[in-house]
Amino acid sequence: MSISTTRRPVRQRGPMMGIGAADKPMNFKGSAKRLIGLLAPQKTRVIIISVLTVSAVVMNVISPRILGAAVDKIFSGAVGGAMHVPAGTTKSAVVAALRARGEGTRADMLSRMDFVPGVGVDFGAVGKILSIVLVLYLVASICQLIQARMLNYAVQTTMRGLREDVEAKVHRLPLSYLDGQPRGELLSRVTNDIDNIGQSLQQTMSQLLFSGLTVIGVIVMMLTVSLLLTLLALVAIPIVMLVTGQVMKRSQKLFAAQWKHTGELNGQIEETFSAHELVKVFGRRREVDATFSEKNDELMTVSWRAQFISGLVMPVMMFVGNLQYVAVCVIGGLRVASGGMSIGEITAFVQYSRQFTQPLTQMASMVNLLQSGVASAERVFEVLDAPEQSEEAHGTLPHTRGRVDFQDVCFSYTPDKPLIEHLALSVNPGQTVAVVGPTGAGKTTLVNLIMRFYELTSGRILLDGTDITQIPRADLRSRVGMVLQDAWLFHGTIRDNIAYGRIGATEEQIQQAAEATFVDRFVHSLPDGYDTVIDEEASNVSTGERQLITIARAFLADPAMLILDEATSSVDTRTEVMLQHAMAALRSDRTSFVIAHRLSTIRDADTILVMEDGRIVEQGNHLDLLEARGAYFRLYMSQFEGAIVDEDDDDPNTMTRV
C-alpha cells in the first residue's frame, strides 16, 4: 500500500557498492552472456562503438611515439646548434673528435643521433610532426567522445527496456507469486539492481575494451622502442595483478562484513525509531543505547579497515608505477648515454610506462564491478523468468445479471495446506451475501477467487453460467467493484484517486461519489480540498478517511457486482452508520459480497455464510440461522453481549504465515 509502506533505507551506494560477498553470481558465464545479449537490438551501435574505441586507442598509443620523433629532432637540433664548428663539418668528424678527447660515452650517444653540426632545430620538420600529433590527439578525443555518447545512449536505452520488461512482467505474474515475495525485495530488484546493471554495463563496456586495447597497444609500442625496457615494464603486470588480487580479496571480505554490520545497525535503528514510545515507557533507553553504541563502534572498525585496505590499491599502484619510472629513467638513461637509444625514445617510453599501469589497475577493478553487475542481472532475470499466470481466454460474458455459482471449489495457497475444500454455493442476482467467520476461515480468499486473483485447485466458479476461466480476466473484473480493507491510494490528488474508479469520469460524477461516501465532508477541512495530494510519509488523511476514498472509487465505478472486504474496518462507528445508507443504495440490484464486522450489515443480508476452516458451516438468513442455534447463534450471542463481530485482519499473508 502506497501510504503506509515504511520506506526501507535505500541500499547503500558508493564506490564500494556491490562488493558484498553475497553479490557473487551463481552462473556467471550464462548470465553474463544473457546480459550482453540485452544489447542485441543496439548491434549496429555496438559495432560502431567498438570501431571507434579501437581507432581512439591506436591513435592514443602511437602519438607518444611520433611525439618522440619530434623530441629527437629538437634534441639533435639543440646539440647541433650548440656546436660552434665550421660549416660543413660532418657528424662523424665530431664523434671522432670527441673520441679522440677521451669522451667515449658522449661520442657513443652522439653517434646514434641524427644531427648536423652547426645547424639548429629544424622548426619546419618539428612543426610538421607536432601538427600531426595534435591532429591525432584531436581525432582520438572526438572518437572517444562519440563512442562514449553512443555507449551511454545504448546502455540507457537498454536499461529503459529492461525496466519496461520487468514492469510488464509484474502485471502478468500471478498474485500468488507476488504474495510470496517480500515487497521490498522485489522492489529492490526492479530499482537498485537495474541501476547497478546499468552502471556496471556502461563502465565495463567502455573501460574493459579501452583498457585492454590500450595495454596491448602500449606493449606493442614499447617493443618498437626497446625490448629490454619493455621486459622491465612487463614485470609490472604480475606484480599489479598479484597485489590488486590480494588487496581486493581482503577488502571484499571486509566490505562484506561492513554491509553485514551496516544491515544490523540499520535494523536496530529502524526498530528503535519505529517503537520509540515503547523503548521509553519500558525504560529501555540505557540498554538500547549500549547495544547501539557497541554496534556503531563495530561498524566503524570494520568500515575503516575495509576503506583502508581498499585504499591501499592506489598507493601501491603508484609505487609500482614509480618503481617502473625509476627503472626506465635509470636504464634508459644509461642506454641513451651508451648510444643504444635516442633521447626521444626514452621520453616516449616514459610516457608509455605511465600509460601502462593505469589501465591494468582499471581492468582489475572491472572484474568486481562486472561480477556485481552480473549478480544483479541474475536477480532481475529471475523475476523475468518466473512463471506467468495462465493465458487469457477469449470467451465472452453475456450481459451480467450477477448469478454466481461455486461448484465443488478447492483451493490452497500452498499444496500441503488445503484452505478451501469442496465448496459449493449459489448466489442469485441482486442478493447481498454476508461472509462471517474467524481469522483464517478463508473469507478474503473466497472473494478473491471470484475476482480470479488466484487459480482454483479444482472445481469451477460460474458467473451467469459462464466459467470465469473461459473469459478474459479484464472482462470479468470490469464487471466487479471491489473495496479492500487495505486502502490503497496512489501518490496523487484525492480527485485523481477517486477518478481511478472510472476512466473519463466527469467532475460531477466524482463529486457525486464523494458526497455519497462522506469523502466530501472531510475533504473540505483539508487546505487544498480535492487537490490535496495523498502523501506517502505524512499521514494527511487518516486510515478511516482513506477507506472512504476507496469506497468512493468503487461507487464511481458503478459495477454490476460488488465485493466489500472489511471495507469500513477503520471507519468509526458513527460515520459507518451513515455510510451504511450510501452502501445500501450502492448494493441495491447488484449482487454483493460483504465481509463485514457490524451486525446490522450482516443481519440485513439475504444470505449469511458462516465460514470455518475454509468450509461454509452454515448458510441462511439471519432468523433461520438464529433458530438453528449453531455457529452463527454463538457468534450472535457473544455479539449481543458485546457489539461487533470479529475484526481480525484477514489477509492471505497472515493465513499462510501461521
Add this chain to the structure above:
Amino acid sequence: MLARLVKQRLRPYLPYVLALTAFQLVSVIAQLYLPNLNADILDVGVITGNTGYIWHTGGWMLLITAFQICAAVGAAYMGARIAMGVGRDLRGAIFAKVGSFSAREVNHFGAPSLITRSTNDVQQVQMVVLMGCTLMISAPIMMCGGVVMALKEDVGLSWLMVLAVVVLGTVISLIVRKMVPGFRLMQKRIDLVNRVMREHLSGVRVIRAFVREPYERERFTRVNNSLTDVAIRVGALMMTMFPSVFLVMNASTVAIWWFGSHQIDQGSVQIGSLTAYMTYLIQILMSVMMATFMFMMIPRAAVASERITEVLDTEPSVAPPKTPLRPSRLRGVVELQDVSMEYPGADAPVLKGVSLRAEPGQTVAIVGSTGSGKTTLISLIARLFDTTAGTLKVDGIDIHDLDPDQLWGHIGIVPQKAYLFSGTVASNLRYGNPNATDDQLWAALDVAQARDFVEHMDGGLDADISQGGTNVSGGQRQRLCIARALVARPTIYLFDDSFSALDLATDRRLRAALAPHVTQATVFVVAQRISTIITADQIVVLDDGAVMGIGTHDELLLNCEAYQEIVASQLGGEDAA
C-alpha cells in the same frame, strides 16, 4: 551547512587531520620531486654521459619512491579513520538526539525519515569526508607544489601553464555546472520510477480489480522515458568530460614541445627541464580535475547534511525537569485538570479542557470516533507529549516535576499499533522487566490468552519473533503486547485500542482474566467496542477533543447523546439495552 557540520565533527580528530596533512604533504612532495630528478638524469647524466650520476640519482629516486608509499599508506590510514569516525559520531549523535525526542518530534519527522537520515544521509557525509581527506587536501598541495616546481624549472612558459589551467577549469566547470542540476533531476526521476513501481506492487489487487493495467503501464512508460531522457542527457555530459580533459592535456604537451623547442634552440632551456615541466603541468591539470570532482559530490552531501542538522538542531519538546522528584512508589492516582493539547501550527487543539480523576483499582474507558483525541490523551498520561494547558498530576505531583524514568517505570503501555521487537517471545515479554522468571511470563501469557499459541510455536518462549512481530498474526501480536505490559507489573495500565484484533470470545476471556490481575492498578482503556468498556468504572466520551460526558455505561446511556449514538451504531438501535 555541510562545512559547519563537518568542521564541528572533525574537531575530535584534529590530531588525525594534522597527521593526514603531513602525510599528504610528504607524499605529494615526493611525487613532485621525482620528475625533477628525472630531469637531472637527462640533463646532467645522459647528456654529459655521466653514468655514475645516473646510478646515483636513480638511487635517490628509489628512496623517495619508498618514502612516498609510506606517506601514502599513512594518509590512507588516517583518511579511513577520520571518515569512519565522523560517520560513527554522527550516527551516535542522531541516535542520542532521537532518543531524547518526544512523540511529537518523532511524528514530525516520521520514523522512516529519521531512519534514512541516520543511515543514508550519514553515509553521504562520510563519503564526502573520505574524499575530502584524500582529494581536498592533496589537490591543493599538488597544485601549489606543481606550480612551484614548474616555475623552478624556469622554462619561461608560465603563460602556457596559466592558459592550460584556465582552459581546463573553464571546460570542466561548464560541464559540471550543467551536470549538477541534471543529477538532481535524475535523482528525482529515479524516485518517481521507484514510487510508481512500488505502487504497482502494493496496489496490484486494486489495479487488477479495476482493470487499470494499461493505464498503469502507460504511467510507468511515461516516468521511465522521462528518466531515460535525463539519464542520456546527463550521461552525455559526463562522457564529454574525459575526452575534453585529455584533449586539453595532450594539446598542452604538444604546445610545450613546440614553444619549448625555440628556447632549447636558443640554449636557454635544457631538454630535461622541459620534460619535467611537462610532467608538472600534467600533474597540475590532474589536481584541477580532482578538485572539480570533489565539488561534484558536494551538492548531494549538502542536502544530506541539511537533513542531519535539522534533526540535531531540534530541541525535544518534552524536557526532563531540572530537579526531578523521585517518589519511591507511585500509587497511580491520575488527575487531569482542564488539560488541553495543541500541535504547533494546527488550527484546532487535539484535546480541549479535559478534566478527570482516576484512582488505583479503577478502570477508565475512553471512547469516541476517529480523530477525537483518544490516543493523545493516553500519550499525555505517559508523558510522550506535554500538555499545552492545564495540569496533569500523578499522585498529586505535577507530571512535569516527576523524573520521566520514574514515571515510565510505573506505566505499562499497549500501543494501538502492536509492535514486537526482533528476538524471541521471552525477550519481548521481558522488555519491561528483564528479571521476570519464566513462570511469571507464562502467568502473563495466561492472562493475555496467549498460552495456547505460544506453546504451539516452535521453541515456545524461545520462538523467534521477527522485527515488528510480522511472523505472528495481528491478534497474536496484540496478545503478546498485552502480556508484555503485564510482565512489567506497572501501577498504571494504558491500553490503546488493544483488543481490536481479538475475536469477541477471546476478548471476553481476556478481560475476565485481567480483572483480578489489576485490582491495585489504574487502568485506562481506549476501545471501539462497547462490550469492552461496558463494565468500566468511568467512561469518558470524547468528540473532537472535548469531553462529551463522563460516567458509567448506564449513566451515559441516559444523559449523553454522543454515547447513545455510539451504542446505537454498534447494536443496531433496538438491541441497545
